[in-house]
Amino acid sequence: MAVFWSTGPVELPGAVRYTLVTDDSPTGRWDVSVALPQAGSRADSGPLPVLYLLDGFLTFLTTAQIAQNTLAFSLGQLRPVAIVGISPAIEDRDELSARRARDLTPTSAAGGYHQGRTPHGTGGADAMLDLISEVIAPRVEPAHGLDSADRGLAGFSLGGLFTCWALVRRPEGFRRFLAVSPSLWWDDHLLLDDRRAPFVTRDAGDVYLAVGEREDSPDRSWPVMPAAMRRSLSGLNMVADLAAFTERLRGRPEVDVRSEVIPDEQHATVWPGAVTRGLVHLYRKEAQAASRSGSLNR
Template sequence: MSTAAPPCVAEVPPVIPPVFLAGTEAHGLHAAAGEYRLWLAIPQVPPPPGGFPVLTLLDANASFATVTEIARQGAVRAGATGIGATVVAGIAYPGEAPYHRARRGLDYTPGPPAEETVAHASGGRDAFLALLRGPVAELVAARCPVDTTRQVLAGHSLAGFFTLDVLAHDPDAFTDYIAISPSIWWDQPRLLAGLRQARQPARAPRVAIGVGEWEQGLTPWEAGAPEAARTAERRGRRAMVDNARAMAERIASTNAEVSFRVYPEENHGSVLPVAISRALRFVLGQGGGASAPGV
C-alpha cells in the first residue's frame, strides 16, 4: 500500500526591509532643547508659480504618514477635494515612541498649566517657535520652492494648544492654523489675553478647529470601566468640546475665517484622521469654506 507524498512546504521568504514612505526625506536638527527630526514630504510634481504651500505638522512621530497620505490623496483630484499639492514638514523627536511626553510638554507650552500639576518641564514655547520659524523654515525653502503666503501650522492635543497660542501671540508666524482637539485647558486665560492684544495680520488667517464628540465624556465602551468615574471627571473638567467651541467663536470675532466642527462618535485618540482632511480643505482651498454652525 503506497503512502501519499508529504505536502510541499513553502519556503519561508527572506526578511526584507520594512515598508517606507516613498517620496519623503529626513533631516536632523540640533537646538538647545535637544535633537529634532524634520521629515519632509515634497510633492513629486512641478511646483505652482508661487511655490508649494507648506503644512508644518507637530507630533510627526504619531501622524506624519497619516497626514502625508491624506494630503497626497487629496492632491490627486485637487479640483474635487480642494486640496492641492502641499509640502508636509513634520517635526519629530528621535526614537520610535509616537508621543514624547517630556519633550512636547516643554516645547508646546509657555509655562505650567493654569490649574493642574504635571511632572515634566514646561515653558519652552518661544525657543521651539524660533526653531520652526528659523532652521525648519529655512531648510524647507532650501529643498523646494515654497509659497510664503500659505504657511500652515497644525497640531493635535497639546500641540493644538501651541497652535492656538502662536495664533494668539505671534499671528504673523504662519498664515493659517489647524488645531485639532486643542488642550485649551492648559492656559485658556493666556489664549484669550493674546487674542485681545494681538496685532491683526494683513491677510485674515484661516483657522480650522475640530474636536471629537466623545472628548468631553465617556465613550459607550468606557462606561463600565473601573476608572470610568475618574476619567469622566477629568474630561468634564477639561471641557474639550465646550472650550473648543468657545475659542472658535472668540477667534471668529477677530478678522479670522474660522471653521469649527464637532466630529460625531470620535474621541481624543481617533479624531485626527477624520478631521485633518476637512481642515486641509478649509485652509488650503482656493475659496476657504463656510464656517460650521455655531461659529
C-alpha cells in the first residue's frame, strides 16, 4: 500500500484574521481574529453576541474552539457567540509581554515582577479600550453580523485586570464581562479601593470571575518559580484579591456576578476550564436567572 503525506496550515472553521494598521510606528499593527459559530449551529439569522478577547495570541484559538465545541454539545441551550481575539501583530514573546504591560494596565505603575520590564511604559488601557470600541468593533460587527448591543469583554491575568477595570470605570458599550485570574494586585490593589476606583454608573451587566485554587501563593505555583521570581511576587494572593473584588461587586444591584475558585488549578492551567464555565454562564439560554447563585465557590 502506497502512503502519501502532504502538509498544509491548520485552520479553525469559521475564522478569519485581519491586520489592523493604526499608524506607521512599530507598535501600530494589530491582529484581529474573528471566529464565528460553525455553519448550521445558529438557530436564527439574527445578529450574534460578540466577545472581545484580550491577549489573542494566548487565548484566541483555545477560546474559539471551546465556544464552538460547547455550543455543539449544548442541546440548543447555549447562545452562539462570536469570538474576536485582539493582539499586537508580532511574534516575539518578549515584545508581546512588554506590549501587554502597556496596553492592558489602567495606570502608570510598575513594581515587583514588572519592574524594569516595561520598555513601552504602562497605563495604556484607556487607549486600548478606545481602539476596541471606536475602531475594531465598528469594522468587524457589520462585516460579520454581530450585535453591537450585546458586546462582551474577556481577559486573563493582565487581560483580566483590564476587563475588571473596564467593568468598574468604563463599562459603557459592554453587557458581559469575563475575567480569569485578574491581576488585581496592580497599582497597590487599585480596583479594590472605593476611593481610588469608584464605580461609574452603568446599565445592567453580567459578570463571570474565576481564579485557580492554587493562586493563593507563588509557592504553590506550577511550574515552580525560581527563587528570585518568588521573592518578587511574595505576598501575592490572587484568590483573596478576587474575593475582595467580588464583595465590591455584590453591592452593585445592576451587576449580576458569579465568582468561582476553580479547584486545584493555577495560573498556568486555569484558563480552559474557567473560560468554558464563563461562556456557559454568560450565554446559556434556559433557566439563566434562576441558576445564578452569585456565590463564591471555594
